[in-house]
Amino acid sequence: MRILILGTGGMANQHAKHFAAIEGVTLAGGVDVDPARVEAFNQTHGIERGFGSLDAALAWGEFDAVANVTPDSIHHPTTMAALNAGKHVFCEKPLATDHAKAMEMTETAERLGLVNMVNLTYRNVAQLQKAREIVQSGAVGTVKHFEASYLQSWLVSKAWGDWRTESQWLWRLSKKHGSNGVLGDIGVHILDFAAYGAGSDFSRVFCRLETFDKAPGNQIGEYDLDANDSFAMTAQLENGALGVVHASRWATGHFNELRLRVYGEKGSIEIQHRHDWSKLLTCLGDDVETGTWSEVEVGPVPTNYQRFAEAVRLGKNLEPSFRHATNIQKVLDLATVTDRDRTEHRV
Known part of the structure; x- marks a missing residue:
């Protein structure tokens, strides 16, 4: 290729x-x-x-x-x-x-x-792939509830650079520069992380967005700082599970961290992923009675880059496809509508 x-x-x-x-x-x-x-x-x-x-x-x-x-x-x-x-x-x-x-x-x-x-x-995260496998195997039973978060702190810490002076960060805070804020930037990741790990797509959403004051007049040079900084969403999956999803760039102490907890009638899983490590924890079988969590060792998985090359070689599509991303985009669009209307919407 x-x-x-x-x-x-x-x-x-x-x-x-x-x-x-x-x-x-x-x-x-x-x-x-x-x-x-x-x-x-x-x-x-x-x-x-x-x-x-x-x-x-x-x-x-x-x-x-x-x-x-x-x-x-x-x-x-x-x-x-x-x-x-x-x-x-x-x-x-x-x-x-x-x-x-x-x-x-x-x-x-x-x-x-x-x-x-x-x-x-984040499909490249082996722990997410294994978590989905566990959920789909029925080991956790019927999924009842989930929690998902994506936390960043680059509006607090200069660990990745200074957003006040660097265009690579400032454009992400400005609608006229093409940004849909934290919802559009990392919301797509955490929604995919949650739906993929829980083994079901979204059916209903309600979201609140917030843009916080960051500079005098919320403007730095040509950049209007008007894109959302944080969102909090309640959601239901097609499998009936109820849950919450939230993300923020103001999460002090979290450089880049995704977390997903999936709770079923027979067990639970938790994925923690940071820029420097990932963990998969399970509470299954007899451990449910004692509330005991165990870490699962997971081997590497093919990356999206490798899957795309393989898909071209085979001449057939592999996930995550355009259609899947389009379904996620529908949820993102509806999240903005629900914030405006202050009411839940069906996907």
Whole structure:
């Protein structure tokens, strides 16, 4: 598979590194509107060809697939162009900025018979894969309740940089710069984490969003700091389970942490994932009577990058697909509507 890296910002380095490490995959070219950036990116990763636009790369056409690592608002037009040129697409999350655009991308990919995948990176967490396996095996019984959270603290700590002065963070706080806030940025991750781990999609949601004061007039230079910083959601899954999902960039002491607890009538599981370690805990069988939790050792699993390469090789889609990401986007869109209407909505 020859793959084109579209967008050569920070995350593109991860795409290039992971794809280059897969046997049979070649990095065919890099694309960026900034000539200096694409040149530096190509030198770093040993890529021969650079392009200033996707149109120019498509006119050349000597590649099979596109890794779309452009800003969120650019995913739709660039993915549509790649699909219509007959290229398979591996797209960064969120798939699109709204459900309608995501559905158009999904239906186009499916109609054209092209492999499509969204880089929901926490599918790479082996503990999440094992947790889903345990839930689907029936070991926890019927799922009754769940709790999910995604906590970050980069609005408090400078461990990842200073958001007050760096554009890579400021754009995430500004609607006019394409941000849907914490809901759109990491909400897509924790909703997928919860639904995948609990083994069921969402059926009803009610969400509250909050944007906190961060600067005089909530503005820094050209950036209006108006995107949401925190959300709290109550939700029901199609399997009937009731639960809560919340996320914040103000979670002091948590650099980047996801957690999921799934409670069933016969047992429970808990996943903790941070940037530096992951754990899977279970309370099953006789341990339910004593409330004893045990850590489960889990081996590595194939990454999304590896699954996409395999999907292209096989000529068939593997998860997480565009359609799955589109379903998650519908939940995100409805979350905003419920905050406005102050009432629960059916997915």
